[in-house]
Amino acid sequence: MSTHLNLNESTENFDSFSQGIRDCIPTLLGYISIGVAFGVIGITSNLSVLEIFLLSVLVYAGSAQFIFCGLYVAGAPFSVIIITTFIVNLRHFLMSLTVAPHLTRYSPLRNIGFGTLLTDETFGVAVTKVMKEKQLGGNWMDGLNLTAYLTWIASCTIGGIIGKWLPNAENWGLDFALLAMFGALLVLNLSGVGKTKLMHYLKLIALMAILLYGLLYFVPGHLAVLIATIIVATIGVATEK
């Protein structure tokens, strides 16, 4: 919208809608495989294709949608489903808080748009971009976000349709795409820091492993992720030189 007269090549490249789409492509396999898997599971949890579609449009969060199915099919009360969804997605608060300071120059309405479409994956891609280029552009964010959002809705809906015809569709290793992607994003983020900083981070990750292991005895995984992140980031600040 705002860059029609922009002749500065490098600025245009860093903040272009189409570059955002391109940077989203490596994550699409993750969205597609998880989305299709969700659609299939939605059908086996007695949701209709319309409900699967609406859920992916309205909630747009993989883990929350899976847990929604699990609780719904178990006959949990609506209050429990809504509170669990809230806790599962609370980590997005930290992610938004991390990304938002780079986008304050845009209008409130556009910022609401950036926040609405923030996911684990787009967060990962965006912080990697910040780490490499020290800035974020709104058009680039929109390209990234809309590509991810539309792919997610389409994948979930197609998964629902597949699930209606093939109730036991197996996903051959595709569910691992998500873990592989987070691993790669972690490596990319670490490769940008200096040598002394890297040692600090590696120690923090070791601490994270121990802390998570302990927490998993007491709380579900999504809550352990949230608590461990808050604790380890605080220790990170307290111990930096």
Added chain:
Amino acid sequence: MTTTFAMLLLMLGCALVTWAPRVIPFILVRNIKLPDVVLRWLAYIPVCILSALVLESLFQAEGSFVTFDWLNLIAFIPTLFVAIWTKSLSKTVIVGVITMAVLRLFF
């Protein structure tokens, strides 16, 4: 291709509680100047949250002891090497998925 009014309300409720934590920080940081220590804290969030998500899927919390999810752990080793070696998101994901598909063939 149907839904009920109650189901629609439930989905809207879930949408609202998902949307609020995503959007509130974007409104908050426009109006409040975050203190330096908070900004330094936020700088640790990407690595912390990404490593937490990875590590959480390498553990298996079912049963009375928390153990490793061996299949994920074994598949993660070559995946990690490809990530370090290529620094490429798509190559890492493809190698990861193929490794897992091959492992599932045998286990």
